[in-house]
Amino acid sequence: MSGVRTIAVAPDEADLRLDRWFRRHFPDVTHARLQKWLRTGQVRVDGRRAKAGVRLESGQSVRVPPLVAETAPPAKGPPPAPPAGAAEALRARVIHRDAHVIAIDKPPGLAVQGGTGTRHHLDAMLDALRYGSDERPRLVHRLDKDTSGVLLLARSAAAAAGLAAAFRAKAARKVYWAAVAGVPRPSRGRIDLALAKVPGRGGERVGPAAGAGKKAVTRYRVVEKAGRKTAWLVLEPLTGRTHQLRAHCAALGTPILGDGKYGGRAAFLAGGGVSRKLHLHARAIRIPHPAGGVLEVTAPLPGHMAATWRFLGFDEAAAGEPFAEPEAYN
Numbered sequence: 374m375s376g377v378r379t380i381a382v383a384p385d386e387a388d389l390r391l392d393r394w395f396r397r398h399f400p401d402v403t404h405a406r407l408q409k410w411l412r413t414g415q416v417r418v419d420g421r422r423a424k425a426g427v428r429l430e431s432g433q434s435v436r437v438p439p440l441v442a443e444t445a446p447p448a449k450g451p452p453p454a455p456p457a458g459a460a461e462a463l464r465a466r467v468i469h470r471d472a473h474v475i476a477i478d479k480p481p482g483l484a485v486q487g488g489t490g491t492r493h494h495l496d497a498m499l500d501a502l503r504y505g506s507d508e509r510p511r512l513v514h515r516l517d518k519d520t521s522g523v524l525l526l527a528r529s530a531a532a533a534a535g536l537a538a539a540f541r542a543k544a545a546r547k548v549y550w551a552a553v554a555g556v557p558r559p560s561r562g563r564i565d566l567a568l569a570k571v572p573g574r575g576g577e578r579v580g581p582a583a584g585a586g587k588k589a590v591t592r593y594r595v596v597e598k599a600g601r602k603t604a605w606l607v608l609e610p611l612t613g614r615t616h617q618l619r620a621h622c623a624a625l626g627t628p629i630l631g632d633g634k635y636g637g638r639a640a641f642l643a644g645g646g647v648s649r650k651l652h653l654h655a656r657a658i659r660i661p662h663p664a665g666g667v668l669e670v671t672a673p674l675p676g677h678m679a680a681t682w683r684f685l686g687f688d689e690a691a692a693g694e695p696f697a698e699p700e701a702y703n
Contacts, residue, residue: 377438474668483518511526512526553629593702603642623636652677
């Protein structure tokens with residue numbers, strides 16, 4: 374494995390991001406190493422320089438530079454097997470399945486993909502969701518490790534292409550529920566605040582950046598509040614930036630409960646009764662179905678958030694239908 378190689382993109386890898394293609398083929402290549410290869414032009418697609426997020430097409434050629442002495446030291450021993458009962462537990466979280474799409478209710482604490490220090494993740498368990506199909510389900514979007522809720526999987530390359538196109542065209546609507554520390558003012562509106570990666574320790578993080586940041590827009594509305602200490606928000610991201618909802622809620626002065634990364638101590642309520650886990654849940658998604666029509670899926674609150682709702686006296690029915698018209702946020 375020491376020389377330069379050229380690998381053809383397989384049909385079932387169509388529309389896969391280049392960085393995810395690398396993660397699939399070369400799991401020991403670190404993110405930092407891949408970024409260096411891309412910056413220096415050592416990785417090329419059909420002979421041209423490429424960025425990590427470029428979508429691959431079937432039959433394209435990917436130039437892979439020498440791997441020896443370039444990758445991080447391989448982990449000792451084989452990758453750990455999924456925990457006992459993990460496959461059954463994952464199948465129990467399927468909330469929609471048809472010939473083209475699977476939707477799961479992702480639990481908080483489960484990473485969607487692997488990374489540095491993360492060896493147990495959803496992507497490694499997707500064979501459990503084949504249901505007799507020759508093709509392995511494909512991830513078409515992602516949720517943060519500590520965010521729960523609706524996550525879609527494509528059951529074929531064609532379905533993956535259709536769902537990915539819908540996401541790129543912003544034809545999908547995603548609705549999140551969150552409990553935040555404090556009550557935002559005004560009680561409903563639109564957050565239009567560009568975000569950029571923030572350097573430093575503590576893992577991936579973003580922050581406001583009017584000049585160099587990427588456009589990030591979120592609609593929000595307060596459903597209920599418990600005095601002045603906390604509120605239940607419905608959030609609808611109109612863009613899909615990393616940690617967008619967490620950064621936007623913090624920018625309002627009302628960080629999401631349990632989000633110490635963006636809210637510090639203010640993200641944790643004094644006293645007992647409320648979990649210290651992140652209170653952010655992908656409640657529902659509506660998207661054009663790859664076979665026609667519209668797919669709409671809703672996921673129940675995870676245990677720790679349901680307990681918080683009960684403790685604070687919030688009524689889940691108060692949110693109404695998940696896909697309120699834009700006027701509801703004004």
